[in-house]
Amino acid sequence: xxxxxxxxxxxxxxxPDRIPWVPRLEFWYRARLRAGAMPxxxxxxxxxxxxxxLGVGLYASVPDFTQRVExxxxxxxxxxxxxxxxxxxxVILDGVERRISHRGxxxxxxxxxxxxxxxxxxxxxEEMLDAGASIxxxxxxxxxxxxxxxxxxxxxxxxxxxxxxxxxxxxxxxVGESGLAVAYVIGTACPVHHIMKELMPVEQFxxxxxxxxxxxxxLAEAMxxxxxxxxxIAAGSSGEVILLGGNYDDSITHPRFFERxxxxxxxxxxxxLHAKGKFxxxxxxxxxxxxxxxxxxxxxxxxxxxxxxxxxxxxxxxxRAAFAGRITIWGGIPxxxxxxxxxxxxxxxxxxxxxxxxxxxxxxxxxxxxxxxTADAEWDRLQxxxxxxxxx
Numbered sequence: 001x002x003x004x005x006x007x008x009x010x011x012x013x014x015x016p017d018r019i020p021w022v023p024r025l026e027f028w029y030r031a032r033l034r035a036g037a038m039p040x041x042x043x044x045x046x047x048x049x050x051x052x053x054l055g056v057g058l059y060a061s062v063p064d065f066t067q068r069v070e071x072x073x074x075x076x077x078x079x080x081x082x083x084x085x086x087x088x089x090x091v092i093l094d095g096v097e098r099r100i101s102h103r104g105x106x107x108x109x110x111x112x113x114x115x116x117x118x119x120x121x122x123x124x125x126e127e128m129l130d131a132g133a134s135i136x137x138x139x140x141x142x143x144x145x146x147x148x149x150x151x152x153x154x155x156x157x158x159x160x161x162x163x164x165x166x167x168x169x170x171x172x173x174x175v176g177e178s179g180l181a182v183a184y185v186i187g188t189a190c191p192v193h194h195i196m197k198e199l200m201p202v203e204q205f206x207x208x209x210x211x212x213x214x215x216x217x218x219l220a221e222a223m224x225x226x227x228x229x230x231x232x233i234a235a236g237s238s239g240e241v242i243l244l245g246g247n248y249d250d251s252i253t254h255p256r257f258f259e260r261x262x263x264x265x266x267x268x269x270x271x272x273l274h275a276k277g278k279f280x281x282x283x284x285x286x287x288x289x290x291x292x293x294x295x296x297x298x299x300x301x302x303x304x305x306x307x308x309x310x311x312x313x314x315x316x317x318x319x320r321a322a323f324a325g326r327i328t329i330w331g332g333i334p335x336x337x338x339x340x341x342x343x344x345x346x347x348x349x350x351x352x353x354x355x356x357x358x359x360x361x362x363x364x365x366x367x368x369x370x371x372x373x374t375a376d377a378e379w380d381r382l383q384x385x386x387x388x389x390x391x392x
């Protein structure tokens with residue numbers, strides 16, 4: 001089987017010839033290049049070539065946001081609006097004047113509209129670059145006071161969205177049979193989640209949701225047509241698996257919040273995709289214990305970047321049992337296992353040997369590193385893991 005065939009078989013609930021092994025290497029790759037610490041045998045190789053040399057599937061679920069055609073592709077990062085080529089759609093700000101300036105290392109973006117103005121600021125720190133980060137840190141959020149809601153409503157209600165299949169199709173062609181090119185919608189599941197994650201500091205969001213929920217709800221209503229459009233375009237793409245939403249955690253997107261705001265749009269989108277013979281993936285990279293029962297009700301097919309103990313409270317066996325063959329795990333290896341400062345060679349090998357023995361031929365499992373292979377991961381540990389899987 002090819003890597004793509006293995007992944008799709010696992011998602012369909014079939015038993016592939018062996019477990020698909022698809023680590024997210026891009027952060028490790030960028031960090032090693034920046035530090036001049038790439039293993040000798042990999043020097044001069046592209047990321048795709050590194051994956052091929054290692055003998056793993058090419059990760060292509062969450063896009064690499066550093067791969068830009070133009071600088072403008074990420075200018076609206078402070079709004080949580082992205083235009084990188086790998087997305088199946090493009091976004092244009094209509095009736096909005098955008099002004100860009102720099103404040104030291106920060107990029108400041110001002111949005112001027114008939115309803116007023118907003119300002120966002122973002123930057124990469126040295127630590128982020130050393131870690132291989134692909135998305136900047138927001139230093140000034142779009143909504144900082146109540147009057148900003150009206151401006152945000154204007155901006156989101158004037159976004160123009162259209163299909164842009166060429167970039168996604170090029171990515172799909174590049175990945176080929178070496179992996180699965182997932183069609184990425186957006187990293188937030190719904191407008192309210194978007195407001196919390198992208199437009200406001202999380203503490204301020206929850207105060208606002210308590211003190212003036214009508215403002216949150218009115219902005220969410222203004223954002224809904226944008227969400228409906230990008231979801232429709234992704235669903236109409238050639239992608240077999242569509243990714244919507246992520247970064248859940250049972251202490252932030254707590255069960256009551258998740259059930260009210262996130263579960264319904266995931267469930268509705270899953271139903272729409274299933275009617276087209278497609279699958280829904282969502283990015284479950286946080287603390288999941290209290291959310292797992294809600295995941296089952298949400299109806300999505302793939303829990304991407306799922307991280308078990310010791311980095312979270314649930315063991316892999318507990319997660320597998322809770323999912324009851326209904327949700328495919330993509331992940332399962334805590335990133336710290338690959339780092340010598342966090343796990344001894346003996347601990348690493350025992351964990352990997354046990355994991356491969358238990359799950360090497362089971363369905364509903366795409367093996368990956370949660371959330372990604374970090375800068376300090378050891379190349380020889382990745383090789384050991386690949387060798388164990390190849391021996392199945």
